Amino acid sequence: MSDTNCDPTAVPHEPPEKPINGEANAEHVKNFDVDPSTGRKVPHKKANEAYLVHQRWLEKKARIEKRKQYERENRPLPKELQGVEEPDFSPLANFLFSMVFAAFVSMVIFLLAGLFIQGDLLWGYRGKWTNWHRYVPKRPMVEFTPEELKKFDGSNPDLPVLLSISGSVFDVSKGVLYYGPGGPYHMFAGRDASRAYVTGCFETHLTHDVRGLSPEQVEALERWYKFYADHNTYYKVGSLKVxxxxxxxPIPEPCHEAVNQKP
Known part of the structure; x- marks a missing residue:
């Protein structure tokens, strides 16, 4: 007789716990997925997830179509079709999604074609719709006085370059080479010189006084305003209170040598 059998305090050796059959099978099943299209088991891995989701969607769609057919024919539904879920999206939602997707694809093709043909995604377009300030929340408009606006003539590099036309103030900092100190159109910065835009008198007509302008000059001034309002880099920041x-x-006298050029 062994010592163990003789020792009343000895603990009999117990066999290791064996997994319950159900748990083992469940653990085994977790490693596989069922392909709805074939009913076969496939390894459970990330590479198969997208395919399986699509197959389940196709299966669901087929069941829904079959159920509709039974309902159109007024036939009783078999058990496997009872309680079938409704489509994920309504026909209208599917149509709208298709339209949005088609528009997106068309836009991508348009941009890529511009890049390869023109060398530019936007086909050379540089208008108001390329100005990102149009797509961000607008800051509150500021009302300037003539004295306040003078501070923004480009002399202070820490301040933006502003100008006014027809009472609207625009930030033209992107054109500092033209409107900043030493630039050919520095005379327009920090003030409203609406009259000079259409008379070409860049020395004596640097004023907002537009009295006496002809209809053609008024129309030209409107075009100048539109130039700044629709620019791809300049943008409106406020108004000028004069x-x-x-x-x-007296109305400013016309100058003898008007300059007809674009600021």
Whole structure:
């Protein structure tokens, strides 16, 4: 007789726990997925997930179509079709999604064609719709006085370059080479010189006084305003508050050598 059998305090050796058959099978099943299209088991791995999701969607769609056919024919539904879920999206939602997707694909093709043919995604377009300021929340518009606007003539590099036309103030900092100190159109910065835009008198007509302009000049001034309003880099930041003009003040005389050029 062995010592173990003789020792009343000895603990009999117990065999290791064996997994319950159900748990083992469950663990085994977790390693496989069922392909709805064939009913076969496939290894459970990430590479198969997208395919399986698509196959389950196709299977669901087929069941729904079959159920609709039974309902159109007024036939009783078999058990496997009872309680079938409704489609994920309505026909209208599917149509809208298709339209949006088609528009997106068309836009991508258009941009890529521009890149390969023109060398530019936008086919050379540089208009108002390329100005990102149009797509961000607008800051509150600021009302400037003539004295305040003078500070933004480009002399201070820490401040933006602003100008006013027809009472609207635009940030033209991207054109600092033209409107900043030493630039050919620095005379327009920090003030409203609406009259000079259409008369070409860049020395004596640097004023907002547009009295006496001809209809053609008024139309030209509107085009200048549109130039800044629709620019691809300039943008509106506020308005200019000027004192009312004294009607007894004489209208500025035309200059002898008007300059017809674009600021």
């Amino acid at each position: 004192p009312p003009l004294d009607p007894n003040t």
